[in-house]
Amino acid sequence: xxxxxxxxxxxxxxxxxxxxxxxxxxxxxxxxxxxxxxxxxxxxxxxxxxxxxxxxxxxxxxxxxxxxxxxxxxxxxxxxxxxxxxxxxxxxxxxxxxxxxx
Amino acid sequence: xxxxxxxxxxxxxxxxxxxxxxxxxxxxxxxxxxxxxxxxxxxxxxxxxxxxxxxxxxxxxxxxxxxxxxxxxxxxxxxxxxxxxxxxxxxxxxxxxxxxxxxxxxxxxxxxxxxxxxxxxxxxxxxxxxxxxxxxxxxxxxxxxxxxxxxxx
Numbered sequence: 001x002x003x004x005x006x007x008x009x010x011x012x013x014x015x016x017x018x019x020x021x022x023x024x025x026x027x028x029x030x031x032x033x034x035x036x037x038x039x040x041x042x043x044x045x046x047x048x049x050x051x052x053x054x055x056x057x058x059x060x061x062x063x064x065x066x067x068x069x070x071x072x073x074x075x076x077x078x079x080x081x082x083x084x085x086x087x088x089x090x091x092x093x094x095x096x097x098x099x100x101x102x
Numbered sequence: 103x104x105x106x107x108x109x110x111x112x113x114x115x116x117x118x119x120x121x122x123x124x125x126x127x128x129x130x131x132x133x134x135x136x137x138x139x140x141x142x143x144x145x146x147x148x149x150x151x152x153x154x155x156x157x158x159x160x161x162x163x164x165x166x167x168x169x170x171x172x173x174x175x176x177x178x179x180x181x182x183x184x185x186x187x188x189x190x191x192x193x194x195x196x197x198x199x200x201x202x203x204x205x206x207x208x209x210x211x212x213x214x215x216x217x218x219x220x221x222x223x224x225x226x227x228x229x230x231x232x233x234x235x236x237x238x239x240x241x242x243x244x245x246x247x248x249x250x251x252x253x254x255x
Contacts, residue, residue, distance in 0.1 A: 022153045023117035029207070053124070055149040056211040064207035084142040091218050092211050 001028055005035035012041040017050040020058040028061055036069065044069065045101065049080035058085075059092050066097050077101045105133060105244075108172040115156050115165045115184065123152045123169055123182075130171050131178050134244040143219035144178065144239060150212040151182035151235040158202070159186025159233065176244035183234035192225050 001024035002017040014035055020028055036044070046062070048054075062076075069076055076098045081089060089095050109130050113119045124145040131144060148169075155167045165186055172179040189195045196217075201210035216223045220237040228234040 019121060021117070021120050021149055022156060023120055053121075053145065053149075055146050055153065056209045056215045057153060059209040059211055060207045063209060083139070084146070087218075088146070088215065091214065092209065 003028060003031035003035065005038075007039045007041050010040075010042045012036070012039065012044045013047060014044060015047045015050060019053040020051060020061065021053065021055050022057045025057050025061050028058075029064065032061070032065055033068070036065065042074065044074060044076045045079055046076060046098070047079050048082065048085055051082065051085060054085050054088065056088065056092070059088065059094055062094060062098060104175045105173050106175075107133070108170065110168065110170045112166050112168045115160050115167045115186075117153070117156050119167070120149055120152050120156065123167075124148050126169065127171050127178075127180060131173070131241070134173060134176060134178060134241040136178075136241040137243055140239065140241050140243070144180070147216045147219045147223075147237050147239075148180060148182065150216050151180075151237070154212055154235070155182060155184040155186065155233070157208075158189075159184040161187060176242075177238055177240050179236065179238045181234055181236045183228045183232060185228065185232040188227065188231045189225070189233055196225065 001019060004015040004017065006013050012035065014032060018024065066076055078089065078098050078100050081100065111126060113122065127148045128141050128145050131141065152167060159165055165184060168183045170181045194200055196213045198214045199210040201208040213223070216237060220239045222238040224236040226234045226236065
């Protein structure tokens with residue numbers, strides 16, 4: 001699992017690469033929180049174009065990040081989910097709190 | 103010709119083995135010529151079942167997870183079992199968003215994902231204690247081939 005991030009025009013872009021499951025969840029949490037805690041931005045876009053696999057553990061990770069950013073009033077958006085990730089997001093209702101953007 | 107095959111494997115209940123379990127099942131299912139979506143569904147359901155065993159079954163030490171996969175015609179039947187502490191309330195465990203570890207950022211959607219991605223999911227006691235999850239899915243591509251499988255003619 002690799003997490004890359006950069007801030008551009010007031011948006012924090014976070015790219016998740018690899019497989020997000022129980023084994024990689026702790027590292028993913030830590031790296032995302034590091035990215036969320038660095039710099040100034042008004043919104044976050046999580047790019048899943050290079051995420052090869054995710055199960056419901058990933059949903060827990062994303063909801064946890066949402067709760068942290070909600071306190072700071074910073075919205076999080078999802079982009080480029082695979083059809084597989086999309087299926088999990090729709091069934092769990094994740095898009096209700098982290099809308100998908102194109 | 104109706105395909106009949108099975109495999110069993112045991113591994114340490116450690117999260118590092120989740121990807122192994124997913125790949126193992128996906129590879130074994132290849133003779134059914136499943137679609138990419140079917141394979142993704144199966145891998146996700148396996149990951150959920152193995153995660154449950156890894157996270158919940160052995161709170162006081164290390165244990166073993168047993169994975170069995172059967173190919174029965176166009177169906178794949180997967181069982182994931184442990185000899186851990188068991189589940190107190192089976193009905194509650196299957197409820198969406200229910201988790202016994204809310205402090206660990208868990209979604210509580212494991213069983214819901216299994217039920218969505220597989221055709222049938224059963225939850226049983228495994229012996230005196232422990233849990234066995236049995237999941238079945240019909241691979242539609244295999245049905246269309248009417249008994250002729252990749253690599254078997």
